[in-house]
Amino acid sequence: xxxxxxxxxxxxxxxxxxxxxxxxxxxxxxxxxxxxxxxxxxxxxxxxxxxxxxxxxxxxxxxxxxxxxxxxxxxxxxxxxxxxxxxxxxxxxxxxxxxxxxxxxxxxxxxxxxxxxxxxxxxxxxxxxxxxxxxxxxxxxxxxxxxxxxxxxxxxxxxxxxxxxxxxxxxxxxxxxxxxxxxxxxxxxxxxxxxxxxxxxxxxxxxxxxxxxxxxxxxxxxxxxxxxxxxxxxxxxxxxxxxxxxxxxxxxxxxxxxxxxxxxxxxxxxxxxxxxxxxxxxxxxxxxxxxxxxxxxxxxxxxxxxxxxxxxxxxxxxxxxxxxxxxxxxxxxxxxxxxxxxxxxxxxxxxxxxxxxxxxxxxxxxxxxxxxxxxxxxxxxxxxxxxxxxxxxxxxxxxxxxxxxxxxxxxxxxxxxxxxxxxxxxxxxxxxxxxxxxxxxxxxxxxxxxxxx
Numbered sequence: 001x002x003x004x005x006x007x008x009x010x011x012x013x014x015x016x017x018x019x020x021x022x023x024x025x026x027x028x029x030x031x032x033x034x035x036x037x038x039x040x041x042x043x044x045x046x047x048x049x050x051x052x053x054x055x056x057x058x059x060x061x062x063x064x065x066x067x068x069x070x071x072x073x074x075x076x077x078x079x080x081x082x083x084x085x086x087x088x089x090x091x092x093x094x095x096x097x098x099x100x101x102x103x104x105x106x107x108x109x110x111x112x113x114x115x116x117x118x119x120x121x122x123x124x125x126x127x128x129x130x131x132x133x134x135x136x137x138x139x140x141x142x143x144x145x146x147x148x149x150x151x152x153x154x155x156x157x158x159x160x161x162x163x164x165x166x167x168x169x170x171x172x173x174x175x176x177x178x179x180x181x182x183x184x185x186x187x188x189x190x191x192x193x194x195x196x197x198x199x200x201x202x203x204x205x206x207x208x209x210x211x212x213x214x215x216x217x218x219x220x221x222x223x224x225x226x227x228x229x230x231x232x233x234x235x236x237x238x239x240x241x242x243x244x245x246x247x248x249x250x251x252x253x254x255x256x257x258x259x260x261x262x263x264x265x266x267x268x269x270x271x272x273x274x275x276x277x278x279x280x281x282x283x284x285x286x287x288x289x290x291x292x293x294x295x296x297x298x299x300x301x302x303x304x305x306x307x308x309x310x311x312x313x314x315x316x317x318x319x320x321x322x323x324x325x326x327x328x329x330x331x332x333x334x335x336x337x338x339x340x341x342x343x344x345x346x347x348x349x350x351x352x353x354x355x356x357x358x359x360x361x362x363x364x365x366x367x368x369x370x371x372x373x374x375x376x377x378x379x380x381x382x383x384x385x386x387x388x389x390x391x392x393x394x395x396x397x398x399x400x401x402x403x404x405x406x407x408x409x410x411x412x413x414x415x416x417x418x419x420x421x422x423x424x425x426x427x428x429x430x431x432x433x434x435x436x437x438x439x440x441x442x443x444x445x446x447x448x449x450x451x452x453x
Contacts, residue, residue, distance in 0.1 A: 042271050044283050046106035047122065047144055054273045057108040057286055057341045060353035065104040066153040069141055072097040072163045075130060075186075079164060081140065083126035097161065101153070102141050108286055108341070110353070120289060128217060133186045135217035138170075147174045170216045182216025275339035276355070277377050283341070291342035295386040298374055301330045301396045304419075308363040308397065312373060330394075334386065335374050360453070366419045367453030371403075380407045403449045415449025 042054035056062050073079050073092040082089045092098045105122055123142035128135040140162055142148070151160035157175040165171055170181045189206035208219075271283035285291045302308050302325035310323045310331075323331045336344070338355050356375035361368045373395055375381070384393035390408035398404055403414045420439035441452075 042273065042283070044108055044271065044286060048106075048148070050106065050149070052106065052108050054108070054271065054283060057273050057283075058110065058275065058339055060110055060338075062109040064109045065107040067102045067104065067141070067143070067148060067151040067156070068099065068153050068160065069102070069151050070097045070099045070161045071140055072161050074166045075164050075168070075184075076166070077131040080129040081126040081138075082129075083124055083140065092164075100140065102143070104143060106143060110344070125217075128184065130184070130186065133184070135185055135215070135219055138184075138217040139181075145172065147172060147176065147179070150174045150176065168211065169213065180213055183211040183213045184217075185211075185215050185219045273341055277339075277379075277381070279339070279382070281339065281341050286341040289343060292387075293342045293344055294337040294340040296335045296337065296374070296376070296381060296384040297332070297386045297389070297391075297393065298335070298384045299330050299332050299394045300325065300373055301394050302327060303399045304363060304397055304401075305399065306364045308361065310359040310361055310371070310373065312357055312359040333373060333395075335376070337376060339376060361417065361450065362453075363417070363419060366417075368418055368448070368450035369453050371417075371450040372414075378405065380405060380409070380412065383407045383409065401444065402446065413446055416444040416446045417450070418444075418448050418452045 043051040044054060044057070045051050071079075071081070071090075071092055073094055073096055076094055078094060079092045080089065081091070090098050090100075102124065103119070105119055122144050123139050125137045125139050128138040147160070150157045151174070159173065159175040161173050163171045163173055164184060168184050168186055170184060172179045172181055185208055187206035188209050272280040273283060273286075274280050300310065300323070305327055307324065307326050310325070312321055312323070325331055335352070335357065338352055355377050356372050358369075359371045359373050361371040380393070383390045384407070392406065392408040394406050395414075396404045396406055397417065401417050401419055403417060405412045405414055418441055421442050422439035
């Protein structure tokens with residue numbers, strides 16, 4: 001009987017120790033759970049049929065997938081590229097290669113570069129110039145190439161490059177092999193008209209040689225069929241005269257413009273991204289230019305009897321701003337959602353990654369740190385939307401030293417601010433002592449809304 005009792009006690013102690021050991025790991029798991037809890041089996045399928053986990057859509061710690069595909073020039077003359085949807089042009093000399101790196105437009109993580117306009121098309125097309133020859137729409141990168149995945153910086157084969165060969169072919173080279181994408185159009189003049197063809201005006205004596213593949217782009221000037229060249233020149237001259245007499249319809253120009261916006265994602269049905277507030281965002285909003293990032297409006301109102309200052313910081317330096325609010329003053333404050341997967345507007349103030357905005361607060365020599373003026377995880381946050389909210393959202397610093405969040409549904413006290421009292425101490429002379437030694441903080445009904453500075 002004693003042995004049985006002793007065994008039970010030992011078993012109970014082991015159970016207690018096991019539970020105690022499990023608690024910290026559970027808490028740590030909850031803390032490290034991250035910024036969102038995606039629905040089960042939530043994936044986003046791109047145009048290549050590749051599936052990206054929804055969990056990457058709002059994960060600001062994730063690095064967007066990068067591809068590297070240098071451009072190599074094996075022609076006998078320099079090449080100049082003027083690329084669309086890129087922020088720079090580049091040149092490649094004979095026998096040289098220019099490194100080119102591209103961010104994926106299909107990978108869901110938010111962009112890490114606040115001042116760079118993100119590409120919206122999976123391909124990068126350029127104007128190509130070489131030895132007086134010009135071509136438009138020469139594609140130097142397309143994320144939809146079958147070989148694109150092998151061009152990743154992290155995990156690729158490291159052998160991806162786009163080569164302009166000496167035989168005028170454009171070839172995509174990877175470890176798996178070579179694929180001719182097309183030919184570049186370079187005129188030949190030296191063998192025509194006894195070697196004097198290049199001396200004729202408008203390069204009329206030069207012709208495009210036969211080519212084995214379709215041209216890798218559109219020829220920039222004149223057509224390639226020499227039988228139509230003279231007729232084209234005459235027609236061009238007549239058209240130029242007509243253009244002088246009557247302006248060309250703008251609608252015709254607009255009609256000829258190629259589409260620059262690609263369909264970025266094809267998504268499965270019932271695909272949602274769940275943020276920490278439990279709100280579900282449709283995957284269809286992800287990088288969809290037709291959608292607008294949700295915005296919130298929550299002005300700060302000062303009902304104290306003295307001026308107060310706010311210097312607000314975020315995890316993006318460009319969002320750091322200072323405000324001065326006199327007694328009775330109000331400062332309009334707007335914030336874009338950090339959880340909405342819709343594209344960010346092109347503005348330097350919109351790249352916060354934290355759901356809350358904290359400020360340093362000052363009033364009459366009193367200071368506090370970590371005063372939160374906005375938090376997208378507040379239960380009332382959804383009613384503060386600029387589009388669809390109730391229009392009554394504001395953060396009020398009350399005269400009784402409370403900080404109150406006010407919406408149409410009511411008021412919620414967030415905490416108290418710390419303001420010392422001096423006049424009631426030492427017979428009214430507390431304020432005369434140096435370093436505020438005669439001043440004390442009065443009793444307060446709520447936790448301080450920040451840390452005393």
